[in-house]
Structures are given as C-alpha cells and as structure tokens.
Amino acid sequence: MSVRKQQLLKQHRRNKRIALLAIIMGLLLLGFIAPLWLLPLAVLLVWVVHEAWFADHLFYSPQDDYQYRFPDGVQPLSLRLVNGRLQLQESSLAQQATVIAKVQINSSWLGRWFDPSICIGNDQQTFERGAHGVRYLNLTGQVEALTTAGLAVQGRFCSIATQIQLYVFTQPSPTAGNMMILAPHADDAELAAFGLYSGANNVSIVTLTQGEVEAEYYQRLGLSQQHAAQLKGRLRAWDSMAIPLWGGVAQTHCVQLGYYCMQLPKMAKQPDVPFASQQSAEADIRTARRHNTIQLPGDATGLPTWQNLLADLAACLMHFKPDVLVMPHPEIDPHADHIATT
Structure with a gap:
C-alpha cells in the first residue's frame, strides 16, 4: 500500500473513531430524553446515513487531482467555456478521434451529499462526492458537435472553471482487428x-x-x-x-x-x-x-x-x-x- 493510501486510511480510521464516540454519546443522551422506541430507529438512521454518504474515500481523497498520462507527442489545445458552451474552431478532427477534456471542478455544498456530475452534449459524467480539482471528461463520439454548434456544458452540484484543455489523439480501434x-x-x-x-x-x-x-x-x-x-x-x-x-x-x-x-x-x-x-x-x-x-x-x-x-x-x-x-x-x-x- 502506498504512503498516500496509508495516510488516508489512518485519517479515515481516526475520523471513524471520533464519529463513533459522538454517535454513542448522542444515542445515550437520546435514551435519557426520548422514548426508548426511538433508539432503534436512530441506530437504523445512523447506519443508513453512513452507508449513503460516508462509506467512500477509504484510499483516496476527492480533493486530489486526477492524473492521466497521454501518449507522447499529444499537445493540449486551450479552450474556454463561453456562455455554457464548449466549441473548438478546428474542423480537421477525425470523427473517430479520442477527445479528452481536462477541467477544473469544485463541488457545491450539495455536491458533498450527492454525486456531482457534468452534463456535456448528449452525455453525463459523474464524479465522487466532494470532488475538487482536476478531472477529465470523455468527449469521444461528439467531435462533430464540438466543432460545429459546440457542446452545452452544465454542472450539477458542481461548478466548472472556464479554462479547459483538450487532448486529441487517434488510436487504432480495438474492434477493427x-x-x-x-x-x-x-x-x-x-x-x-x-x-x-x-x-x-x-x-x-x-x-x-x-x-x-x-x-x-x-x-x-x-x-x-x-x-x-x-x-x-x-x-x-x-x-x-x-x-x-x-x-x-x-x-x-x-x-x-x-x-x-x-x-x-x-x-x-x-x-x-x-x-x-x-x-x-x-x-x-x-x-x-x-x-x-x-x-x-x-x-x-x-x-x-x-x-x-x-x-x-x-x-x-x-x-x-x-x-x-x-x-x-x-x-x-x-x-x-x-x-x-x-
């Protein structure tokens, strides 16, 4: 296990212990001031909340940047997101080209409770809750729209920086051989x-x-x-x-x-x-x-x-x-x- 993963696991376990202690204290207090039948319901609610929102991110942090390694010689194209649309003034792209957009996203407070996502063109790509930093969007298959009318981009529970880098490269299709x-x-x-x-x-x-x-x-x-x-x-x-x-x-x-x-x-x-x-x-x-x-x-x-x-x-x-x-x-x-x- 890498040092980074060990650090995150140690931090996760520490937070778990603190949360468990707080939950036990809260349940004890609830047992004194509320009817006993509320206690099992509270335990069930705590478990549901844990499974729904706090069971992720054991070995990585949603605050970390994604790191992709592209083929040598692929130079990024700088684009801007204008009026909610992403457009590339380049008509020579092959329709079958692999197109990856490097974006900077920041989850809203709702994005810490629900999975943030980005709707781009006819696709929706979802990220982990609390995502912040560099992420990559796969635009492959939407080259025609990208180079003509542009792709509509809208964040759900997250915002997107206007500066975007586009990586375009061609690879032989694995289905052809x-x-x-x-x-x-x-x-x-x-x-x-x-x-x-x-x-x-x-x-x-x-x-x-x-x-x-x-x-x-x-x-x-x-x-x-x-x-x-x-x-x-x-x-x-x-x-x-x-x-x-x-x-x-x-x-x-x-x-x-x-x-x-x-x-x-x-x-x-x-x-x-x-x-x-x-x-x-x-x-x-x-x-x-x-x-x-x-x-x-x-x-x-x-x-x-x-x-x-x-x-x-x-x-x-x-x-x-x-x-x-x-x-x-x-x-x-x-x-x-x-x-x-x-």
Whole structure:
C-alpha cells in the first residue's frame, strides 16, 4: 500500500473513531430524553446515513487531482467555456478521434451529499462526492458537435472553471482487428467488456477458471459444500461458453481452461505443483473443458499447474492469432486471480 493510501486510511480510521464516540454519546443522551422506541430507529438512521454518504474515500481523497498520462507527442489545445458552451474552431478532427477534456471542478455544498456530475452534449459524467480539482471528461463520439454548434456544458452540484484543455489523439480501434479477451472467471468478460466485444467482428474469449468457490446458495439445495462447488463450477463453465452468444461470439471462439478459483497466485509461485480446488476437491481441469472445440496441451494430463496454464494460453494465442488482448488492469483490479491473469 502506498504512503498516500496509508495516510488516508489512518485519517479515515481516526475520523471513524471520533464519529463513533459522538454517535454513542448522542444515542445515550437520546435514551435519557426520548422514548426508548426511538433508539432503534436512530441506530437504523445512523447506519443508513453512513452507508449513503460516508462509506467512500477509504484510499483516496476527492480533493486530489486526477492524473492521466497521454501518449507522447499529444499537445493540449486551450479552450474556454463561453456562455455554457464548449466549441473548438478546428474542423480537421477525425470523427473517430479520442477527445479528452481536462477541467477544473469544485463541488457545491450539495455536491458533498450527492454525486456531482457534468452534463456535456448528449452525455453525463459523474464524479465522487466532494470532488475538487482536476478531472477529465470523455468527449469521444461528439467531435462533430464540438466543432460545429459546440457542446452545452452544465454542472450539477458542481461548478466548472472556464479554462479547459483538450487532448486529441487517434488510436487504432480495438474492434477493427482480431480481439482476444482473457477472463479470469466466467462473467468477467461480460462485466468488463461486453459493450466492446459485442461490437467487434472477430472475437475470442478465453476463461481461465471455473468459478466454483462461494457456492453457499447451491448448498440450499441440500448439497454438501463439495458437491455444491462442483455444480457451480459446471454451471459457470457452461456460462462462459454460452453467454457470449448474446454478444455475437460463437462457441467455437470461446475456450474454458477449467483451472480453480483463488489458486492462480499459488500456481504462479510453484509452476510444477498441481493446485486442486479449495472447495470442490477436484484436481482434473478436463471436467470443465468438455465444450471446448480445440485441443489444448493441458488436456493430456488435466493437472492444474502453472506450466499447463501457460501452455494452454500459448496454444490459444497461436490458434486465434489476436491483434488485441483485453485483460484486467493489475493496478485498478485488486482481485488476486485477476492480477495473476494479467
């Protein structure tokens, strides 16, 4: 954890202790001067207020500036917000260009209780409560309006400085080439990239694990933990092959590798050691591969080892030959399996 995060966490815990002490004193006072039936209602109200307004900002401060790193050579264009409209006198921008506006915002007092947002053109972009400082607006897709009539800009629970910098650059569209999505678990491809891959022409999805853990709901069917995990693993493995059909990805372009949840980091540390499921007691990844249409190196032994995983991924890369790989970002996504996937 970074020093900044440690400082913010320490500050958050200190404020929590102070608030908790004040709440306890207030509840004790309420117990003396008000009917007892008001006490549980007050506790419930305090909990609702905490969850609605004070449960955020553990590891960052809304007062901090956002920091983006753009491609080398991209020079910002200086603009001004005039009469609530943002207009660029530059007609040579490509319609598919990526356009990012750097703005300075300041939340109003209502913006400390409700999420502040900025309505710009046909889009609305929302920020954290109490946001103050540099933020970035994605104007991609609104180039025509930006260079003609201009984009109407209006802050909700926040104000915007009139000085704005615009970053314009072009990137090859990831949907134009052959795309492969590496999903740590079934449904990760949909949660993170369904909008992306459903608009692409040539997509393959490789799911690394079965997703068999945390099968408590399946135990309500009268199953043991082991059998519940096995059932969940089978269903989620099937999901990883079937759900992409809704996004236009054929089953022949979906691969389920069948490794086990929460075991990838351990596998990486001991590449030759098989790591069975923590809950289903299974140790043969071939049980989840029955719907695959391609042969993989791991099919020979079925052992859940890191060496087999690397060989399977290499085989998928050679088979589908992707131009673009989509995978979790290790700094944004803290899940251990997601980090190991990347």
